[in-house]
Amino acid sequence: MPTETWLIFILIFMILGSITALELKDILSSIISIGIVGLGVSVAFLFMQAPDLAIVQFLFEIFAMIILLRAFLKKDYHQESTSRLNWLLSGVTIIVLIAIFLFSISVFNALPPFGQPLLTTAEHYIAHGAAETGAANLVASVILDYRAYDTLGEITVLFTAILGSLTILRIQSQRKKEGSESS
Amino acid sequence: MNEQQGMTLIVKTITRIILWMIFLYGIYIILHGHLTPGGGFGGGVIIALGFLSIMLAYGRSGVDEWLNIKFLHDLETSSVLLFLIVGILGIALGGAFLANFINHGSLFHLLSAGTIPVLNILIGIKVALSLFLVVIVLAHMHIGEGGQS
Numbered sequence A: 001m002p003t004e005t006w007l008i009f010i011l012i013f014m015i016l017g018s019i020t021a022l023e024l025k026d027i028l029s030s031i032i033s034i035g036i037v038g039l040g041v042s043v044a045f046l047f048m049q050a051p052d053l054a055i056v057q058f059l060f061e062i063f064a065m066i067i068l069l070r071a072f073l074k075k076d077y078h079q080e081s082t083s084r085l086n087w088l089l090s091g092v093t094i095i096v097l098i099a100i101f102l103f104s105i106s107v108f109n110a111l112p113p114f115g116q117p118l119l120t121t122a123e124h125y126i127a128h129g130a131a132e133t134g135a136a137n138l139v140a141s142v143i144l145d146y147r148a149y150d151t152l153g154e155i156t157v158l159f160t161a162i163l164g165s166l167t168i169l170r171i172q173s174q175r176k177k178e179g180s181e182s183s
Numbered sequence B: 001m002n003e004q005q006g007m008t009l010i011v012k013t014i015t016r017i018i019l020w021m022i023f024l025y026g027i028y029i030i031l032h033g034h035l036t037p038g039g040g041f042g043g044g045v046i047i048a049l050g051f052l053s054i055m056l057a058y059g060r061s062g063v064d065e066w067l068n069i070k071f072l073h074d075l076e077t078s079s080v081l082l083f084l085i086v087g088i089l090g091i092a093l094g095g096a097f098l099a100n101f102i103n104h105g106s107l108f109h110l111l112s113a114g115t116i117p118v119l120n121i122l123i124g125i126k127v128a129l130s131l132f133l134v135v136i137v138l139a140h141m142h143i144g145e146g147g148q149s
Helices: A003-023 A027-047 A051-072 A087-103 A105-110 A120-133 A138-146 A148-182 B009-031 B040-066 B069-094 B116-141 B143-148
Strands: none
Touching (some): A027 A051, A120 A138, A148 B069, A148 B116
């Protein structure tokens, strides 16, 4: 079977998993069904011959599952509220989605066929990457040599995120200390 | 949250045995980032999951006993600084910011590709420690109670 068929199969699997996660009443089963989406993405990366991305996606999925389980399992977040279907709102949503789909048919025709490289820079990287950087792994040569500036930006994002969350933690512990002193 | 003394003795012992293998695998993935799939991000997440397994098995008090959180935060912050220093050395020695100024060596060797392994190691330290610090912050924050008060 060609890769496209497998990808469509994985996409249907992921959509079914997310619908199951929405509809399940039990929060533990719901979190496990969310994991299907991440698993599908990493298997899709494997089919498209991107093992680097597949490894990172799979590991981050495990990490996110552990955090979700620890954060939500003990709390009473799963309060059932009887949600009535708003016919007007859902009708408008479906009509808008169909309109966007109809308008974008011409865009689908303009897309290049599956697996064809779009950029000439990418062709240059594939042809000369190993010789210019000396790295056998082409992905490493792109993210750490040709596009190392992007990686610096990603690291800055992580750095700022950790700094912000540690600041919030410090503020919270100070407030707790003040509260215990005054009481 | 209730008293977190960790899990049973079986889980603790097996965690103690397996932990070093997890760290070794993560370090392998980071060091071979320029030869095989993986690299700093993937290996960093593996090491962070190793730290996370300490936390899950031994509880929060075990982490506070075993690891110096302040030192980990300093190490994590200094890896960003070292990344910038490598970039500025690229200006001085290679002619452009983050230029690959070390000798490339021969293809498929462990010591090759110039600055790429150095940057991979720095990214690995950064990702591993920052993800672990996120988990520590989340464990200390008591998510549900903050919203109600």
